[in-house]
Amino acid sequence: MSSQMTIRDIAGLVDGRVICCEDRLSTSVEYAFASDLMSDVLTVDKENILLITGLTNLQVIRTSEMSDINCVIVARDKKVNDDMVRLAEENNIILVESPHSVFHVSGELYKAGLKPIY
Amino acid sequence: MQIRHKIAGGDFTRAGNVASAVKKILQQLNIDHKQSKRIVIALYEGEVNVVAHAYSGVVDVDIDSEKVRITISDKGPGIKDIEQAMEEGFSTATPQVREMGFGAGMGLSNMKRNSDFMEIRSVPGEGTLVELINYIRPDAS
Numbered sequence A: 001m002s003s004q005m006t007i008r009d010i011a012g013l014v015d016g017r018v019i020c021c022e023d024r025l026s027t028s029v030e031y032a033f034a035s036d037l038m039s040d041v042l043t044v045d046k047e048n049i050l051l052i053t054g055l056t057n058l059q060v061i062r063t064s065e066m067s068d069i070n071c072v073i074v075a076r077d078k079k080v081n082d083d084m085v086r087l088a089e090e091n092n093i094i095l096v097e098s099p100h101s102v103f104h105v106s107g108e109l110y111k112a113g114l115k116p117i118y
Numbered sequence B: 001m002q003i004r005h006k007i008a009g010g011d012f013t014r015a016g017n018v019a020s021a022v023k024k025i026l027q028q029l030n031i032d033h034k035q036s037k038r039i040v041i042a043l044y045e046g047e048v049n050v051v052a053h054a055y056s057g058v059v060d061v062d063i064d065s066e067k068v069r070i071t072i073s074d075k076g077p078g079i080k081d082i083e084q085a086m087e088e089g090f091s092t093a094t095p096q097v098r099e100m101g102f103g104a105g106m107g108l109s110n111m112k113r114n115s116d117f118m119e120i121r122s123v124p125g126e127g128t129l130v131e132l133i134n135y136i137r138p139d140a141s
């Protein structure tokens, strides 16, 4: 239980811009998973996870909703669209945009103690 | 309790709407979280399959005291070789489906893993019916 981090700290580490659900930034997560493949994300059998992805479409949010993912970091300066924001707000999913690559974001957060799933 | 939803083939903006609605119902019914997560993930992959591979579909959800039974039936090309379709990695998905984060050939195996019972029936050229059963009383399976 030691390696929980708040989304606020996580967003800081990846120079992230918080797009929605700012009121939930003190939520903490323990695990992170990086993928552009939503079928892969849907196999993750853990609660309290953060998703790092380069994909920006509505299915990223739907997948997060089904998988109980409470924060998505969109890497490499990709911009989330309005439909994504609306659906994320509806489901209390925090969206963060980061200028860095998936590799960079993953490396930072791994170094800071977030755990991998596999 | 019986609920029916429609799915429009090809409409990726709405894929997941049915699974989302069912998730809320299962929450209201206080269904065990682990089991309800399995149910909605299996349903979501099934919904995505209708959107990705078929023309239109109907989802029927039937909840009683011991199980949640879901049937997803579609009008579409059907599946010629179900065993092959079940193989992880087999996919006929278009590039457009892949751009959505699906189409890696993992959907049906995800559905199998997340259900207590799954059966697929299909008539090539007509459509496909997937039945999913999950037991919601720990001692009922």
Ligand SMILES: Nc1ncnc2c1ncn2[C@@H]1O[C@H](COP(=O)(O)OP(=O)(O)O)[C@@H](O)[C@H]1O
Residues within 6 Å of the ligand: B049, B050, B052, B053, B054, B074, B076, B077, B078, B079, B085, B086, B090, B091, B092, B093, B102, B103, B104, B105, B106, B107, B108, B109, B128
């Ligand atoms: N409802 C369906 N109608 C027609 N074909 C389907 C349907 N569901 C699955 N299939 C076929 O089975 C294959 C494997 O499905 P799945 O495991 O979900 O992987 P994916 O959808 O990523 O291709 C699909 O590529 C498709 O050829």
Ligand SMILES: [Mg+2]
Residues within 6 Å of the ligand: B045, B048, B049, B052, B102, B103, B106, B107, B108
């Ligand atoms: Mg599929």
